[in-house]
Amino acid sequence: MDFIIDSSMVQSLLLVVIFLSILVEIKTGGTGVGALLGLIAAAVFWGSSYVKGLVSLYQIAIFIVGVIFIIIEILTPTVGLLAGIGVVAIFYSLILAMGGDINAIYMMAISLVIAIIIFAIIIKKLPSSKLWKKIILTNTSSxxxxxxxxxxxxxxxxxxxxxxxxxxxxxxxxxxxxxxxxxxxxxxxxxxxxxxxxxxxxxxxxxxxxx
The missing domain is CATH 2.40.50.140 (Nucleic acid-binding proteins)
Structure with missing residues (x-):
């Protein structure tokens, strides 16, 4: 556990997995692709940090609420507002968990960029959900x-x-x-x-x- 908490490289890797799993779920519409891996990464990230005393239940709750908002957005025909709030809540909770300073923001930004690059490589092989089509209006109806x-x-x-x-x-x-x-x-x-x-x-x- 100490290695997981103290190694910024491993912590960044966990963030990459979490961000990538969220992007995949938005793209596929909750089919479960990558969800299990994302849950494991989130459990390790938050569980080990909580045991070490580096995060509070309040921060974990914000993250969970953000995930729930994204799930609701995927499963219901809304306009994307809940997904936006969910993403903000997740980002906010992760920044707090990593210290809430500028270094935490840098680490999260780098992890997000890496996740987006990986996601861009595999995006064409994934089915599209309605939420994804709301975000990226690439299809035309003829x-x-x-x-x-x-x-x-x-x-x-x-x-x-x-x-x-x-x-x-x-x-x-x-x-x-x-x-x-x-x-x-x-x-x-x-x-x-x-x-x-x-x-x-x-x-x-x-x-x-x-x-």
Whole structure:
């Protein structure tokens, strides 16, 4: 434990793993890719620091709250605000854990840059989540891809479709041969299940699983 705490190189490596796991989870939409490794790195970082008396439960709580906000952002169709707050909370807690001075900021910045470089190398091999598409608007919706440009979704009310991607609660459903972004009533719905559109709220198409 003493080696883990006292070695800035090992501490920086743990930060790289934590940052990389967060980036991967945002990109993949909570599929679990890299999550286990990130949890182990975070547990070692915070657990060993707490045992050594270098961090408080308050700092650990801030980190956990930040992670929870990011998870909520991944699983719900929000505008990205929670993810932003979560990232700030994580950064703040890590800076406090490393001393709260300029050296802590430098160490965190270097670790983040390394994580981003590694992430950039593997990014093309990872699937994209809805949160990632909100952050990086690289995809276009065209008629050739089967998308419709009309914002009047009332035509889908009471229609049935097949789930194309898992609804967590947001995802895609094929209705009349067209992929449509929808939101479930809050329940998880597996790929391949049949659903019915039960409500239209502005730009939101709300579906329910057909039992």
């Amino acid at each position: 008629t050739e891809q089967g998308y419709v440009s009309s914002v009047d979704y009332s035509q889908y009310l009471n229609k049935e479709g097949i789930v194309l991607t898992e609804l967590r609660p947001s995802g895609s459903v094929e209705i009349d041969g067209v992929p449509v972004d929808v939101v479930s009533e809050g329940k998880f719905i597996s790929k391949g299940e049949k659903v019915r559109v039960v409500k239209i709220e502005g730009m939101r198409i709300i579906v329910r699983k057909i039992e």
